[in-house]
Amino acid sequence: MTESTIVIDHGSGFLKAGMSGWNKPHTVCPNIVNYRPCRENPGPSSARRVLGLGIDIxxxxxxxxxxxRGRILNWEAMERMWSFVLETHKKEHEVSPVLFTEPPLRKPGDRRKTLEIMFESLCVPALLLADELEMSLYATGLLTGVVVDSGYGLTRVQPYYLGRPLQNGLKVLEFAGQDVSAYLKKSLFQDDSSASQMFRLHTADTVQMEQCYVPQDLGQEIDILQSLPAGSAVENTYHLPDGTTMDLTPMQRLAPEMFFSPEVFDLQVPSLSQALVDSIKTCEASLQPLILSHVIACGGNTMYPGFCTRLFEELAIKHLSSAKTMVRLGSTRKFSVWVGASVVAHLSTYKSQWITKLEYDEG
Structure with missing residues (x-):
């Protein structure tokens, strides 16, 4: 809309925000709030305690x-976080228009509540609600392809043709990064009940980022990790922030295998590759080769080493060997929703979809 549009992508795990026109968000923070006891309520009950952002040490x-899982459960927390973003990016004394991304399976009531908070409480002059997966598509500069987005709370697949979503192809899997984190927390600390929740979370997150990867062959990779000698260049010992060490099992390091073999982790959901194949097969037969030639991988989980290679192999070799498969990657793919929205904020084709405060008041 203007160069001063604030773009907010609020996922289950992280909030990404910044001014449109940039190639990455200015603000990235965990989507976490805390309720601290206060003088009026020093006890453990939740009634009217002080709301804070992040984890209170x-x-x-x-x-x-x-x-x-993509569903807003705490609107008070949402308003506080959005207010923080607007205040952080306020130019002089004016609040800028806001482009806000929302999940494909949004409920009408959630949209109404978002409008109410933005216009009545935060007094934004104009608002555009944009589909998250569509924004990821536009971040690549493409109009046709299939978006595979795997974030903290959800893993989703959506095919597009000439910029339009093929609705029957939408697949939403309720397993994602938080399930990898939960598995690691449970397996790493099963014999230690003294560790704080914050320490467990930090340790699991660090192991995820620094030690985990997707194998090309699970059985073969387990054999390799089990045979590693002590002191080798790649070892199974992880050094905790406090200086102590922890021995990682092969399955802990290979936890992202969950996306390709969920049954190994007792998850009753289809694998990501199977969901992708099922999605593409709902499309018209003549469109399938074209859509499969543009597989757009995005979201934080696609950053695991080996993730996209494994996805390509499962599609090209095991499922759709007759089609030409191209998995497209980008260096900022964990921010692809925000980047696409940053571009869309300046497109005149979306002008009619903006809602002004005047229109909201009159409606």
Whole structure:
């Protein structure tokens, strides 16, 4: 809309925000809030305690995620976080228009509540609600392809043709990064009940980022990891932040295999590659080769080493060997929703979809 549009992508795990026109968000913070005891309510009950952003180091076990599996559960927390973003990016004394991304399976009531908070409480002059997966598509500069987005709370697949979503192809899997984290927390600390929730979370997240990867062959990779000698260049010992060490099992390092073999982890959901194949097969037969030639991988989980190679192999070799498969990657693919929205904020083709405060008041 203007060069001063604030773009907010609020996922289950992280909030990404910044001014449109940039190639990455200015603000990236965990989507976590805490309720601290206050003078009026010093006890453990939740009634009217002080709401804070992030984890309070003095009350580390009081934090929660206001969005679960893409669904907003705590609107008070949402308003506080959005207010923080607007205040951070305010230019002089004016609030800029806001482009806000929302999940494909949004409920009408959620949209109404978002409008109410933005226009009545935060007084934004104009608002555009944009589909997350569509924004990821536009971040690549493509109009046709299939978006595979795997974030903290959800893994989703959506095919597009000439910029339009092929609705029957939408697949939503309720397993994602938080399930990898939960598996690691449970397996790493099963014999240690003394570790704080914050320490467990930090350790699991660090192991995810620094030690985990997707194998090309699970059985073969387990054999390799089990045979590693002590002191080898790649070893199974992880050094914790406090200086102690922890021996990682092969399955802990290979936890992202969950996306390709969920049954190994007792998850009753289809694999990501199977969901992708099922999605493409819902499309018209003549479109399938074209859509499969543009597989757009995005979201934080696609950053695991080996993830996209494994996805390509499962599609090209095991499922759709007759089609030409191209898995497209980008260096900022964990921010692809935000990047696409940053571009869309300046497109005149979306002009009619903006809602102004005047239109909201009159409606």
């Amino acid at each position: 003095y009350h580390p076990d009081t934090f929660s995620y206001p969005i679960q």
